[in-house]
């Protein structure tokens with residue numbers, strides 16, 4: 530089987546490509562390298578360019594007529610940037626995705642898996658969500674994902690294409706074989722900040738301690754990026770048998786920031802200290818999935834613990850500069 534992976538030189542897309550290769554599925558990568566890295570596409574079939582570039586999509590399908598499914602990971606993903614530049618984010622994530630799907634239909638492609646996000650949900654008081662939970666995206670970035678889902682549903686209703694949205698929770702870790710990981714040297718999410726605190730020997734700030742969670746800190750569903758990737762392989766294999774267009778990909782377990790610190794300190798040789806700080810603008814209490822749809826329909830469940838995700842993130846952080854340089 531051959532699959533086209535947009536954003537295949539990014540963090541998640543490159544890991545999906547590795548999982549495909551390991552499973553005997555041939556990935557074809559399309560990436561503009563706006564945030565992705567050429568190194569992540571090395572040795573793989575790679576087209577550098579934009580998802581909205583019709584002639585390029587025609588060329589890819591002309592040269593790879595056996596592409597059966599597209600995994601559409603390409604997007605801009607930085608929430609504060611989406612607040613500062615909503616036009617740019619709607620153009621990148623919505624307008625370009627619309628053009629892209631049109632190009633796919635013209636080329637006779639009938640199956641697409643879309644990288645959606647759990648950030649589109651409004652969580653209940655217990656901080657859990659399933660696929661039927663109400664949607665209430667809280668940022669322009671999250672809204673681009675919700676708008677894309679709605680747009681894809683309309684298109685799939687009238688044209689010969691099916692689009693499955695996989696709603697990811699919070700990916701951590703790296704490819705266990707260390708082929709790829711996060712591009713950024715200093716990621717701004719909680720685990721990134723913990724690694725920074727560890728490396729710089731400064732306290733880690735728990736931003737927001739007044740949330741209605743069990744310990745007041747934010748709660749997330751941290752899923753190992755390799756587990757995310759293997760879920761895509763399962764979805765690729767079962768695509769035609771799936772009787773839904775939306776599946777949550779999470780572990781089903783909520784981890785608070787304080788619990789993440791405890792897990793971090795179990796993994797490292799020298800514990801980090803914590804200080805409490807106010808919540809950052811736009812921060813939310815968070816959510817985790819209560820759904821078993823992925824297990825039922827994909828016969829998949831997350832196999833890695835939070836500790837393993839932390840360990841792989843640390844391992845990648847130590848390797849990153851030698852792999853990527855600047």
Ligand SMILES: NC(=O)c1ccc[n+]([C@@H]2O[C@H](COP(=O)([O-])OP(=O)(O)OC[C@H]3O[C@@H](n4cnc5c(N)ncnc54)[C@H](O)[C@@H]3O)[C@@H](O)[C@H]2O)c1
Pocket residue numbers: 535536537538539540541542559560561562563564565566578579580581601602603604605606621625644645646647696697698699700712
């Ligand atoms: N990282 C997360 O926490 C998270 C959570 C939920 C959903 N997602 C979704 O997963 C997908 C992948 O995210 P990621 O974390 O790997 O981000 P990333 O920035 O590492 O990867 C995105 C990739 O898409 C490429 N790209 C962007 N716009 C493009 C365009 N117009 N044409 C071609 N290539 C383009 C970038 O160069 C990059 O390689 C995104 O759609 C994102 O919204 C991510």
